[in-house]
Amino acid sequence: MSDALHHLQKNALKPKYTGARVTRKEDARLLTGASRYLDDIEIPGMYEIAFVRSQRSAARICAIHLDAAQATPGVKRILTAKECPCFFGSAEDVANGVVQPALARDVVRYVGEPIVAIIAETRYAAEDAVERVQIDYEPLQPVLAMRESLLDQPRRVHEKTPNRMFHSEYQTSGFEDAFQAAPHHLVEVFQTHRQTGVPLETRGLAATIDPGSGRLTIYATHQSPHGLRGDMAVALGIEENELRVIVPEVGGAFGIKAHAYPEYLVVAYAALKYKLPVKWISDRTECLLTDVHARDDIHEVEVAFEGNGRILAIRDHLRADAGAYSAFPFCGAIGETVLASRVLTGPYTIPHLATTIDCTYSNKTPLGAYRGVWGPIASFVQEGIVDRVARALHLDPVEVRRVNMIPDELFPYTNAAGQAYDRGSYRASLEKALEMLNYDELRAQQKTLRDHGKYIGIGISAFVEPTAMAQSEAGSVPYESATIRIEPNGSVTAAFGLGPSGQGHETTMAQLIADELGVDLKDIVVLHGDTDSAPFGGGTGGSRSGPIGGGAALKAGRAMKEKLQTLASHLLEAAKEDVQLEDGKAFVAGVPTRNFSIRELAQVAYTDVLRLPEDFPVGLEVVARYQPKRPVTFSNGTHIAVVEVDAQTGMIEVLDYVVVNDCGRLINPLIVEGQIQGGVAQGLGSAYLEELRYDDQGQVTTTTLADYLLPVATEVPRMRIAHLETPSSGEGGFKGMGEGSLIASPAAFANAVSDALEPFAFMVSALPVTPDQILAAIDRSRDSMA
Amino acid sequence: MKTIQATQSITLNINGQTHSLDVEPRFLLSDVLRHKLGLTGTHVGCEHGVCGACTVLVDGKPERSCLVFAIQAEGSSVETIEGLSADGMTRLQRAFQEHHALQCGFCTPAFLLTATALLKQTKDPTEQDIREAISGNICRCTGYQFIVDAILAAAKGEEA
Amino acid sequence: MKPAPFSYIRVATVEEAANALSEYTDAKLLAGGQSLIPLMNYRLSKPTVLIDLCGIEAFASVSLKDDVFTIRAGITHQSLHEHPLVRAYAPVLAECAGEVGHWAIRNRGTLGGSLAHADPASELPAAMVALDARFVLTSVRGERTVTARDFYLGLFTTDLAEDEILTRIHFFASSANRIHFAEIARRPGDFALSGAFVRVEESATEITWFGVSDMPYHLTLDALPVEEKARQALFTSLASTLEPLDQTVYRRKLAAVVAERAYLKGRRVQA
Known part of the structure; x- marks a missing residue:
């Protein structure tokens, strides 16, 4: 066996990083407290929001008294449904003729539903004002028991819509005969009670008009940056290129941050309409009341x-x-x-x-x-x-x-x-x-x-x-995208549309790319969480980032490897299939001394462009999308x-x-x-x-x-x-x-x-x-x- | 006797540095550290003393910074994660990385400070000692096992 | 979740605290605040004046003289848990102080604060009832002493007058002998679902339950049956008269179990 072939096989069987217990690139900033989560973001002149929430599970809103709240020191502006006429409507709700207003209009339908938003200089002041808002309710009978509510008992939650918001039936052919013919039968009722994800970092949003571009910029604790951008743009009536979503460090998500919530619309709308830099971060009680529940x-x-x-x-x-x-x-x-x-x-x-x-x-x-x-x-x-x-x-x-x-x-x-x-x-x-x-x-x-x-x-x-x-939670996006750019000095920048919240994608995606390109893990920077720099992707949810995002990393890595091999084979005057990438160098298999470092290749690609092969595009950038079969x-x-x-x-x-x-x-x-x-x-x-x-x-x-x-x-x-x-x-x-x-x-x-x-x-x-x-x-x- | 009504000037000793600042008496130490002093490595997770994410060391002992008014901290020395990391990562921090003792990182500074205080008073803690010492700190990501492993390794002086 | 505004008074002596308390009618004492501040963060408690006792000099001392323990109210739970005198001569108190909340809570929460807060599921009020401790209550009117057993009146309710401060706790070291403690909580550090201090003497038995009533529940009995079944039946029958605030059947059952466990612990230690 030739050395080259031996080397090839060894390399193919045992990648340096993939499969190894590699420690994380993310850790240093997290361990030293240097990282920035949503509530760590300070925008100059920023206001904070606190919400007045429904204390009733079902009631008509008769009156909202805001005078005392308006007079509270530090209060900038108060929004109700009238001032903030936004709403979200999921496909399922819309099919049933239902949408959820950002702030409750006329009727409240669950405890914790936001009714009034107080924008104030500090959260302390905003909460002072929240206490002074008085809401007159006319109680309605709450609909709470699943079996009864399916029969519209004691009443409908949404007057014009039956409570049964979804129904389907399925049966294998021959089911009844097989079931009846069986010698033994048993029955059981299984029940799961409401739980929720409870990430240690609560959810929230900050929004401001970017003074440079005039675009709305949203900082969000979210699993799908692009998904959120699309949904918010529709709800706010703006174009996607007028909205930038930045997801800072996310302190756990577990599915609850795959959703967009009514409060997010209020925060973004306040920034857009009133030109106020604003932030709202959920407290733990808001979390337990209003983060999506599950398992009921x-x-x-x-x-x-x-x-x-x-x-x-x-x-x-x-x-x-x-x-x-x-x-x-x-x-x-x-x-x-x-x-x-x-x-x-x-x-x-x-x-x-x-x-x-x-x-x-x-x-x-x-x-x-x-x-x-x-x-x-x-x-x-x-x-x-x-x-x-x-x-x-x-x-x-x-x-x-x-x-x-x-x-x-x-x-x-x-x-x-x-x-x-x-x-x-x-x-x-x-x-x-x-x-x-x-x-x-x-x-x-x-x-x-x-x-x-x-x-x-x-x-x-x-x-x-x-x-x-x-x-999945990441919407109906069956693929992920990765871009890889080798910078003029040979370092590697990759970007993904993923939305990690502790899963370590900066490390795992870098492992895959490092092995494809034969570079050191530390020479790769993985970006995510900014719709301005990340390629469009579904985000993180439904256990998809490893297999789909990882697939995109491999495809992009291979495409970049191919570019480097093409360039190196031209410069080394060797056959492309003989060019190997390892230790940050491209070399002719079996003759490691005949090599160009990635750095040298990058210099050629960006600055010494006359040396590039014919038809080789200037620069070293690829974008790859991977959709599993x-x-x-x-x-x-x-x-x-x-x-x-x-x-x-x-x-x-x-x-x-x-x-x-x-x-x-x-x-x-x-x-x-x-x-x-x-x-x-x-x-x-x-x-x-x-x-x-x-x-x-x-x-x-x-x-x-x-x-x-x-x-x-x-x-x-x-x-x-x-x-x-x-x-x-x-x-x-x-x-x-x-x-x-x-x-x-x-x-x-x-x-x-x-x-x-x-x-x-x-x-x-x-x-x-x-x-x-x-x-x-x-x-x-x-x-x-x- | 000193009565303070509106905003008041106080002096705090944080990570060995003296800070003079104006606070309302009701400002929680967690908020003052984060929003007045920019020490955002202290995280706020529940504001009722259960999750432990806001833990800092007050005179060397772990305390909840969400259950202390900043004005009460006058005369004490407070250490935050930024102080712990002032000279680069400690052995404990390196052990956390080596043992994958963190995922989202939100609870991590508080675990590090609690464990730092534990290792100061108990040189050779058992797994049970460690689990009890950190039982007031909630981590939603790791299931604690690698955190325990990291603290055990740091106690034994194992270097990566 | 942020507290409402208040004025803050830091005092250096008990006298200053008593003066401040008599001066401001809507004042609350801040004695560590590990129960009070959560309530304030939720705005369930909105005192307009907060009198901070944490700066009172030597407010955390422990002394033992002629069998009498004197503990000043400002001692933290953790200091109580670790104090050599307490460990040596009132080990049951050291042990149960270590069960209060978590480490970080124990480092700031104080004995006086816990005793005056009178949470029915808290260990320390029950420990004081079991020890038959005396509380010294100080005000501008002077001092008075009340027994722990008379101090507790109901749910979060005590004999402490609006202008009084719980400043010292006395009990006989010898009374701490033969008292043993067991509790059951959902997770370590949680408030107890049920707990008991059991004191076994030759001819008499005392049980102090907590977590199963609106306040520590103390009773004195004759000697306990040595035979296990009879003893457990007695605990069960006694527990059946308790009026827990919720989960009545379950907590009564646990009350019988913790009484037995505290008893068995005592028998093991004393053997």
């Missing part, structure tokens, strides 16, 4: 199965509470149910499925995206079904999974809902997780401990994670939680947690593990702690972090993670992985509690499950046995 679903499920655990058919009536309006620009209730209905059979060969979906308006906060959207709910139902079948038949839950799991030879596999799964490691991930846990031994221990009054539970969750979807690629894996339930208190302690994850080819295992660990922590919150509760008047009663409980370091277990890599057919073989850990983990935690409480014949059917519910279940069981 009921699944009424019937299951048909055989004596060996083989599941034949699932019927599910899915209901979701959309809230008072569809969140903008997409409706969480529809997203959660429609997409859940497509993956309800999970990693199993369940041949028959029948689903009915109903979504309703209510007098609650709009339902939108929270990491995983439909996934955590679908997994909770799907894995809950499997464990119920196992319990009904006195089988080990692992056996029922083995019986139903899609065998490797069936890929690509089309599930009962018509979703096409690409190849994965379904069986292997389950077996690997069991091995890591030493499952059989643990089962034996569980039995012994149970005899001593200790209740250990093992909860398995085998999951599918649809990623890189053509349609498949409309979705499925990641998969298995989580297993081991918990102990204190039968005296109902408290749960997590003893062990194992993850086997397959997201195709890994770009950076360190970052992937960070995503998994964070998602499992959120899953623990979803399963045990987090709930946005409403009282019977539609008041949210969990408006502080002392009521809405987030997982803390003493609760979250140490996790053990293993990776499997089944490449996708897309560029690079990457699959998405931002949501799988939160898709899988609530089901694992729920099943673990169900398993621990098997002696008490209890199974978790609603999330979150709380200690008082657990204790009540134990008592019921003891009473019935007594």
Whole structure:
């Protein structure tokens, strides 16, 4: 083998950065507090906004008294719906004849809905004025219960529109016969309660007229810079080139920052119409009241199965509470149910499925995206079904999974809902997780401990994670874009339309580009979050940035590599295919001394242009767009939680947690593990702690972090993670992985509690499950046995 | 006895520097650090003392800057993330990078200050000591595991 | 979420504080503020005058003389938790002070503040009731002493007059013997769902519950049954008379559990 060929193969097999545990380029600024988040932005002469919000879930606005507020020191201007006549209308709402005004007009439809905006010199002064606004309401009966509201009871949320804002039905051919013929059946009602993303940085917006260009400039905490620009331009009635969106450092997003909110229109409109530089940043109570809520679903499920655990058919009536309006620009209730209905059979060969979906308006906060959207709910139902079948038949839950799991030879596999799964490691991930846990031994221990009054539970969750979807939170943009520019001194600037909020794209995208161009990671700067510099893209959401954004990075990298090879081959008088890129140099394969550094090539490309080959465009810039051929690629894996339930208190302690994850080819295992660990922590919150509760008047009663409980370091277990890599057919073989850990983990935690409480014949059917519910279940069981 | 009604001049010692500035008594230390002194590395996450994102060191001890009025901090020395980073990154900060102990970075300065105070008083903390010390700091991204690993590594003096 | 305006008074002595308090009718004492400032940030509390006690000299001292502990009210929870005298001679107090909130909260929140705030789910008021502590209340009218057991009147309600300041706490070190403590909270640092201080003597037992009523709930019993089932049945029956503010059934159950756990802890320690 020639040295050159050897080198080539070595290079092809082992890229320097891709797949390596590379530490992040972002970290230095974040670790030193130098970074700039939205509330860190100061615009000269900037005012702050505070909102007067509805304290009623349903009421007519009879009068708004602003005199005292107007007289408050520091107040600049006050806006109501009259002064700020903007609105958002998602496609779903518009189809129903509904739009959401930026500030409530005539009627309020949920607690927290903005009614009046106070623009003042400081937030302190603005809040002083908020207190002095008096609103006269005429109460309306709140619409709060999903089943009743679907029947327009007690009334319609929007007078002219039925509450049932979405309905669909689906059934596999032959469903009824297969269902009826099955020897065993069971029924269950699964429910998930309202939760929300709670990023540590709350959401907000600042806006000003750029004095240079005269354009409106918006600073936003958002996942889709271009998406927000388009939506705001339409709502404000301006052209997209008259609006610049800058997304500064984003302190977590988790889906809630994929949405645009009524407050954003108010802030932008104030800047545009009144030429005031203004900022509004949500406080934590506003966050819990008005960030999109999620997970408000009921699944009424019937299951048909055989004596060996083989599941034949699932019927599910899915209901979701959309809230008072569809969140903008997409409706969480529809997203959660429609997409859940497509993956309800999970990693199993369940041949028959029948689903009915109903979504309703209510007098609650709009339902939108929270990491995983439909996934955590679908997994909770799907894995809950499997464990119920196992319990009904006195089988080990692992056996029922083995019986139903899609065998490797069936890929690509089309599930009962018509979703096409690409190849994965379904069986292997389950077996690997069991091995890591030493499952059989643990089962034996569980039995012994149970005899001593200790209740250990093992909860398995085998999951599918649809990623890189053509349609997702990032809108209907099925591609991503990347530009790469090599600057005249040879350094590399890349730009993306992504909207990261901690995922480390500046590092992962740079890893991919560095390997393509053979340059050092530190010589690459990755830009994002400014519609003036970033190429148009969908943004970040739906686990798409790795597979689609990464694909764009590879395509752009290759295009640039090709340019460099063309240029170098001309200058080196060598065949283009013999030109290699490594260590910042282009050289003839096997003769590393015959080389030009990237810096020298850049000098030629920009300044010494007479040396360029004929037809070679001056400069070194490329733009590439990547649209995967498949409309979705499925990641998969298995989580297993081991918990102990204190039968005296109902408290749960997590003893062990194992993850086997397959997201195709890994770009950076360190970052992937960070995503998994964070998602499992959120899953623990979803399963045990987090709930946005409403009282019977539609008041949210969990408006502080002392009521809405987030997982803390003493609760979250140490996790053990293993990776499997089944490449996708897309560029690079990457699959998405931002949501799988939160898709899988609530089901694992729920099943673990169900398993621990098997002696008490209890199974978790609603999330979150709380200690008082657990204790009540134990008592019921003891009473019935007594 | 000193009564202060409207805006008042105060002197604060922040990161070893003396600052004289005018504040209303009601101004929270977090707001004064961020918006009067431009020390925006202190982040505000809940303003009711639960999330811990605004934690700073007051006389070396972690405290919530959203639950202290700036005027109360007269006579104390306050350290923020900017002070911690004055001479480049500390071993702890480097360990955070090495162990991927941060994602969005919003909670990170507060974790660093809390852990700095912990390591000052407990040279060889156990994992449980660390988890308890940081249990008043919420991180929504990392699941804490890599944060714990980073603090353990810094305590052991492991260098990247 | 920003507080409403107020005037701020920093005092250097208890006398100054008492004078200020008598002068301004709508004043509130700032004794660390870790409960007050959140309420002010939410504008649920809007005092027009705030009297800051944190500058009072030597307001955080602890002394032990002839079996009498004297603790001045300005001590922070963390200092109480770490104080060598408290650790050695009233370990149950040191232990429960370490359960108040989180580290950063304990570094500023004070004993006096917590005792006067009278949150029914808070550890320290119940500890004082269990210890049968005396509170010294100071005003321009002079000083008076009230027992912790008489001090608590109801939900966030105490015997403290508008012009009074809780300045000192006394209790017998010997009374701290044989008191043991257990609590159950949703997460560490959260307010307790239920907690109990149990004091077991040869012939008598005292239980002080918190988190299960509008204020610390103290009762004295004969000696406890040694047999586990009988003892637990007794705790359950006692707990069934508690009137928790919410989750009645659950909190009563937990009350019986924490009483038993505190009792067992005592038996282990004393064995």
